[in-house]
Amino acid sequence: MQKLKLILTIVLLSTVNAWSQTTIKGSVSDNKGESIPGANVYIKDSFDGSSTLSDGSFSFETSETGDQILIVSFIGYKTLEQPVKIEGKVIDLKLIIKEAINKLDGVTITAGAFEASDVKKITVLKPLDIVTTASAAGDIMGAINTLPGTATVGESGRLFVRGGEGYETKVFIDGLEVRNAFGATAPNVPTRGRFSPFLFKGTTFSTGGYSSEYGQALSSALVLNSNDIADKTQGDISLMSVGGDLAYTKRWDNTSISGKVQYTDLRPYQDLISQNFDWESAPVGKVGEFVFRQKVNETGLLKVYANADLSNFTIRQPNIDRDGIKDTISIDNKYFYLNANYKDILNKKWSVRGGLSTTYNREDIGFNADQIDEIERGLHGKIAFNWDASEKVSVNIGTEVLHKRFDREFELTSTQEAFNFEDNTLATFVESDYFASNKLILRTGLRFEHSSLLNQAWVSPRIAMSYKVNETGQFSLAYGKFLQAPQNEFALVNNNLAPERATHYILNYQYFKDSRVFRVETYLKDYDDLVKYQDLNDFNPLNFNNNGFGEARGVDVFWRDGKTFKETDYWVSYSYVDSQRDYQDFNTVATPSFLSKHNFSFVLKHFVQPLRVQFGATYNYASARSFHNPNRDGFQNDRTPAFHDLSLGAAILVKQNIIIYMSSSNVLGRDNIFGYQYATQPDNNGFYNSQPIKQAAKRFIFLGLFITLTKDGQENQLDNL
Template sequence: MKTLYLFTYLFFLQIGLLFGQSQISGIITDEKGLALPGVNIFIKGSFDGASSDTEGKYVFETSLEGEQTLVFQFLGFKAQELSINCNQQSIQVESIRLIEAITEMNAVTISAGAMDASDESKAVILKPIDIVTTPSAMGDVVGAFQTLPGTSTVGNDGRLFVRGGDASEVGIYVDGMRVGNAYGTTAANVPTRTRFNANLFKGTFFSTGGYSAEYGQALSSALALKTKDLAIRNQGDLSIMSVGGGYSHTLANEKHSITLSANYFDLQPYQNLIKQNFDWERSPHSWDLELAAQQKIKKNGLVKVLARTESGGMSLWRPEPGKEERGVLTDINNSYSYVQTNYRQALKNNWTLFSGIAFSHNKDEIGLDSLQVHRTSNLTHIKTTATKDFSDRLSANTGIEVYLHGYEELLPNKNLSRKIDETEAYLFTEWDWYLNKDFIVRGGLRGGRSQLSDQYWLDPRISLAYKVSESGTISFASGKFHQLPVDNYRVIENSLHNSKSNHLILNYLYANNGITFRSELFYKSYDRLVTFEGYPQDPQELNNGGYGNAKGFDLFYRDRKSIKNTDFWVTYSFVDSERKFDQFSNQVQPNFAPKHNFSIVAKHFITNLNSQFGASFSLNDGYTYANPNLPGEMNSKTESYQSLSLSWSYLPKPNLIIHLACSNVLGRENIFGYTYTQNSNEMGVFESLPSGQAAPRFLFLGIFLTLSKDKTANNLNNL
């Protein structure tokens, strides 16, 4: 009898459990309605659940009752939750569509007109270490970027020329703050360099056009340099070079770091040993002091301070065509200071605030025989931005900035002077909208006002990118850009207005497993360029009557994979640029815009020798110039520019680097143009002298020793 009672009890218990179970079923798809197999579905706080099959379907049972939360999780997609009532035997869940999560790893990147040099971006063209190891760059940031698409090598200048534009059309920024007089002052036909040490930066962003609404006052390009965050160790760095030397010392811990540097350069001993083409009275020489400090604030805040002061000079004789004498003595003395501080703070609700202030001061004392000219330029830049990530699909960057600018020219021997003071104010906003991980649209608007010219302007900009394959992206960028004329023109004619430019860019980027291929078509129009009568040294009747355009395409290929221990990249740029500007009465091809530009850089690592060997070769089809013995304007062109550079870096010890580099190894006599007499001789011929290189070659030897506790750190550690 007891057995019968037990059997009856178990029978009714199973029936109770059966009728107490709820069956849950449904189907899961992605945003396009395609089935998602392998999605985890479970009731929150329990072990009841299942996985979707190949058709996206799922079914499972639970004994839980009442209101429950159903969770859907799948790698790469946003998790979703749904409330259900488990007091029913059968629960048919409505179709669930999971939304793909957009992250830095899977999101498409806009590459039209944009090239990153960092370790942070997927679309990297150069890395920070490439800047200091490119043989032709000689450690100069701009020298490395001259091997990239869209740029032209102007060997007797040294500045950055982009897509048919003058070097003044490139804006240079450090941590988002504009740098005034970013290049060292030099004499005509003597190449200059950027003022800052490449070791300061963890990365750079270089745009060949269509750049962000955050940047303005540049018709062609923006070069944004990002300084390092906290240093990782205490160390000292000693540099002994063929042209000078220096020492840098870093103190660091988890919350703050500071680096102090001092350098002295003097080319006199070097030029006494190596034959020079120029007649130097006093070789170039300079000294500089630099401070870079970083301080963590609270949880997600960082304050940076960068300060630099330097002084230098040179003196050389410039021969004049048709004369036997040494020529005109050009004497230059320059002093320069730059200081900036900026603060970045990540706040709650995905807000990030940035605020900074920068000040640049430059003073040139120039002597041309008995004529003395003094020029002083000051630039203060104040900027605040707020960035908000509303979701992984929508973000915005909005800011305000003010420029306070002063420029003065003096003729001390004649007691004459002229000056300008300018206040520029800007508002900008830029929004990124990801339709999905494969498609992004970026729209921006930048408005500005000049107090001196009493002018307002508005620049709309838009760019987009679509991922056509796992490794390939198509990008498009378009926008309007304004730039006020250079100071030495505005100080003569205060009413000069902005020059204008419109950009159209179409780009394809392929990046996969050590191979990068980049191709880009572009068109750039110019309007309201500055023109004048007379000569550039003494312009008359300045006005905004110029115009022009530049069009062409770029090709870039980089390969770190195909040849063992070898990294190389090849660049070709075609630029067809014509503009009516300066003293020209018709559209001409500028002397700084060769049509065909080619470069190749290769670096090979030999582990057994602890060495890296590098080679750079640059070529263009020559520079236009005006020959008064022939009819027309810009009627002649030099022979092609060619330069081969080689380098060797050797690490005999982990903390010791020996670097040897030589530019223009083959000693090619590159000519950049000709200087003519203002009047013809008795035979009716305008006599000339070629403008060539300062020397057949430049040889650099550097020994870099790092002193640290573990004796393994070196100058490349933080790159």
């Protein structure tokens, strides 16, 4: 009897348990109707569930009852929580999950921008990458001149981007303006950037269509992002053929302080290498740098950077109007730049960054017996907030003030005159990124600027979008309006000149896979309100106006490959630009003298492991440039020879902490000519005499020894090479 009771009890319990099981089945797909295999489907706070099959279907049984939450999760998609009521009946569901927005791995805006950072390593120009680019000789600007969109203007050294003048490119450090980012120079004497590549961890080089956060630049924005707290305590010694420097960095837990002194003296070098320039006193420079980094809290970081630069030189240049008698030009430059900025994360949705930069640049210029003294003061203050409004919307909003004062004083043989102007620009900007999906992003921006000098305001709309075709390729579009105050020498004569304006239209395609990147970009730039004048040396304000205009259009192509060949990295750049302008003293629409229609660069770096040597080569080509020859009919009616330069370099890792670097530009010794200067008056035969504008020497040879000293006595630089 007891055994019968036990059997009946077991059967009854089994029957009750079977009756309480409920089947939940259905399918999981995305919002396009595509099946999602491998998704997890389960009852919240239980062990009941299963995974979807290849067709997205699922089925499982549960003993849970009443109101429950069904969870559907899959990588790359938002987790779905679906309420269900379990009453013992079969539940059949069609579940749709939405794609999650991944702002790191999803689509990014690339139109017009070459970004180099820890995230986008393929286009990185790391510090040693810049130093070991054979044609750059350690100059950031020289390395960037190997990227598409730039033009070789050998007598300047500045960045000329997509048919734009050198002054149309602005430089920013940590989002703050840098005035006079290039060293002082004389006419037709190339200059270099003032800042060491080792100061920066990332670079964004925008050849157009850039963020509404940046203004006062018609063509290009070069945004340099400085290093955070130093990794370790170390000392650095550099001995170079043109000078040397000493640097020391001290690192604590939350603080680092760095200092550097640098001395550059080209006089011994100029005595050894035959020069086309007649230096009475070759350039001498003294630079001091101070860097302070302080971690304020878990997320806050304060950065302070200061640069003081003193330089001088005297050069004699033949004057074509004085039968070749040489003018003596001397420049004594005093420069100071200070940048202090702070960034922090306020909460899950808000972050803040802001700072202040100031620039002081004084040039005492001697021209024969005359003296011209110029002082430019700049101040830039900014505060910006980033708001992650939702998973799909991110907003960048901020305001800034830019102050500029420019003074020029003439001390001529017969008179003394002084001129100056001052302007305060108030700007606000707002920019929103809408992540429609991991394949589509839309950026809209608006920038407002008001000038105190003119008491006028301007609004500049900007828009960009990118669509990711697949995991390796994407298209981007960009449109924007940009403006820039007239150059100092123009505003000094006529304070009522309006800003020059440019409108950018850009279409871009980028392919990225396995350390290879391919970019092709086409663009159109329309210029308006360009400054025109009758004679640059005319100080009649009525002869200066904003009646100039122009256009530039072209195609840029870039290929970089660090994968195909072992221990080899190379990139190829090609740019085509067609530009016409009627501006400055032009009497008709014509191609500017600084423009080459075709620019090509090839950069190669190969590391030979057994020898611990990196070899580098750079070849630069620029097609003929137009110039005006008064001995022929027409305007801008003649052309220079094409530019060719093959540069070679080698970095030798002597020890883990010692590198020897050597390079030579123009190893083939080509006598490049950048243009011609003509006499203002013809000779007795009605012929205008001329003289060529040439490079300083056929070759520039650089040799450097770089030593790093750390606590343990050595620093592994093998990976950096």
